[in-house]
Amino acid sequence: MSGTSTTTMPILRIEHLSMKFGGLVAIGDLSFDVRRGEITALIGPNGAGKTTVFNCITGFYKPTEGMIRFTGHAGNEFLLERMPDFQITAKAKVARTFQNIRLFAGMTVLENLLIAQHNKLMKASGYTILGMLGIGGYQQAAAEAIEKARMWLEKADLIDRADDPAGDLPYGAQRRLEIARAMCTDPELLCLDEPAAGLNPRESLALNVLLRDIKENTGTSILLIEHDMSVVMEISDHIVVLEYGRKISDGTPEEVRTDPSVIAAYLGVDDEEVEDVLTEVGDEKVIEQLDTGPDIEHGPEASASMLAGPVSDTVVHGNGERVTVDVGASKAGQVKKMAPAPATAKPAVDKKAGIANRLSAPRDGKADNLKLIKGIGPVNEKKLNDHGIYHFDQIAAWKKADIEAVESYLAFTGRITRENWIAQAKALVKKAATKPATGRGGSK
Numbered sequence: 001m002s003g004t005s006t007t008t009m010p011i012l013r014i015e016h017l018s019m020k021f022g023g024l025v026a027i028g029d030l031s032f033d034v035r036r037g038e039i040t041a042l043i044g045p046n047g048a049g050k051t052t053v054f055n056c057i058t059g060f061y062k063p064t065e066g067m068i069r070f071t072g073h074a075g076n077e078f079l080l081e082r083m084p085d086f087q088i089t090a091k092a093k094v095a096r097t098f099q100n101i102r103l104f105a106g107m108t109v110l111e112n113l114l115i116a117q118h119n120k121l122m123k124a125s126g127y128t129i130l131g132m133l134g135i136g137g138y139q140q141a142a143a144e145a146i147e148k149a150r151m152w153l154e155k156a157d158l159i160d161r162a163d164d165p166a167g168d169l170p171y172g173a174q175r176r177l178e179i180a181r182a183m184c185t186d187p188e189l190l191c192l193d194e195p196a197a198g199l200n201p202r203e204s205l206a207l208n209v210l211l212r213d214i215k216e217n218t219g220t221s222i223l224l225i226e227h228d229m230s231v232v233m234e235i236s237d238h239i240v241v242l243e244y245g246r247k248i249s250d251g252t253p254e255e256v257r258t259d260p261s262v263i264a265a266y267l268g269v270d271d272e273e274v275e276d277v278l279t280e281v282g283d284e285k286v287i288e289q290l291d292t293g294p295d296i297e298h299g300p301e302a303s304a305s306m307l308a309g310p311v312s313d314t315v316v317h318g319n320g321e322r323v324t325v326d327v328g329a330s331k332a333g334q335v336k337k338m339a340p341a342p343a344t345a346k347p348a349v350d351k352k353a354g355i356a357n358r359l360s361a362p363r364d365g366k367a368d369n370l371k372l373i374k375g376i377g378p379v380n381e382k383k384l385n386d387h388g389i390y391h392f393d394q395i396a397a398w399k400k401a402d403i404e405a406v407e408s409y410l411a412f413t414g415r416i417t418r419e420n421w422i423a424q425a426k427a428l429v430k431k432a433a434t435k436p437a438t439g440r441g442g443s444k
């Protein structure tokens with residue numbers, strides 16, 4: 001124990017954490033802080049290692065390497081990686097919930113909250129029957145336990161269901177009950193594994209309210225794993241992003257939201273968006289590489305990850321063993337590697353110049369709806385407009401050199417031909433010509 005003031009110390013400091021399962025590096029050299037009194041979110045694609053981090057913090061796994069330093073509000077310091085799980089709960093006061101709900105379904109809602117305080121009540125009884133019958137502080141402890149349960153039932157908006165079996169509650173209410181139950185143990189750190197999973201928007205909102213209440217009105221710090229970005233961006237003070245067990249971003253919601261590595265690895269759920277980011281910072285080779293998907297031979301076999309593949313880089317463990325996997329697996333890493341663009345890269349204006357039939361503005365101030373061409377989404381429509389292409393007839397008239405110039409800018413080699421944009425554009429021009437009143441065709 002340090003005994004020093006802890007006001008500026010993070011409640012949790014993860015330092016060079018690694019966790020290896022056989023040849024798979026689920027977490028590699030991960031360091032980050034959970035600051036006191038804040039909500040920290042741990043995000044990343046499926047299989048990125050988030051739950052493994054939780055399992056290391058809460059003592060379910062012993063990490064292969066690294067330190068997990070917990071500093072309580074009174075200056076009490078613990079190295080969690082050295083403690084058995086029950087001590088992490090009891091001494092360090094770290095509570096957690098799981099991805100799948102683990103309530104006592106047959107007990108009432110109130111009983112679930114009382115049983116969470118069982119240890120404290122037993123202690124008050126002096127572990128004797130006489131104690132439980134009223135000698136000593138048991139009665140008072142029991143009254144306090146009921147009062148605390150009542151308070152959390154109210155905060156979790158469950159007071160009307162106190163006497164119902166927990167298993168009868170709707171899903172979102174069960175999630176809140178789990179959190180209320182964890183809070184009845186007076187944790188200093190609350191670790192929540194996907195609390196918004198499966199919730200409808202109304203239930204997500206109720207969850208946000210509850211978590212904000214915990215942050216603002218208790219001393220409890222929260223570490224949250226969550227896929228629901230509406231929850232993460234709304235309530236988090238600090239976000240740490242993992243990809244293949246490595247940290248790729250760490251900052252405020254705004255910083256993380258605009259980090260190209262994150263967009264590519266996780267937030268850019270749509271391939272076109274990933275390509276969009278890469279177009280800004282990379283070249284088409286990277287996109288072609290991504291199109292081929294992950295290298296299964298070097299990665300975890302049956303991971304749930306949509307980006308599942310090799311864990312990147314090499315990790316050297318204490319025993320001298322090295323685990324090396326394909327560096328090229330990380331989409332975020334590829335984006336990072338490509339930025340900033342090399343000084344020799346051609347400026348976009350050169351590529352613009354390559355399209356022969358550019359216009360400075362749409363004719364009659366009205367552009368055609370280029371999204372009617374299969375393969376052109378809103379992002380590419382905007383890019384085409386930015387490059388002076390507004391009308392179907394412009395696309396219909398493209399020659400080989402124009403196609404090359406456009407593909408070079410959009411980084412979609414072969415796509416215009418593959419998706420037959422020219423023929424689609426010609427058909428739309430023809431259609432518009434037969435309905436001149438709609439003004440859709442744009443061929444004037």
Ligand SMILES: Nc1ncnc2c1ncn2[C@@H]1O[C@H](COP(=O)(O)OP(=O)(O)OP(=O)(O)O)[C@@H](O)[C@H]1O
Pocket residue numbers: 021024026044045046047048049050051052053300303304305
């Ligand atoms: N006990 C284990 N034995 C072997 N491999 C494991 C074990 N636990 C996790 N892994 C592997 O470690 C990697 C990280 O898994 P983890 O569950 O931590 O990811 P996650 O980011 O929480 O994913 P999700 O969002 O899908 O829950 C995965 O490839 C997973 O298969």
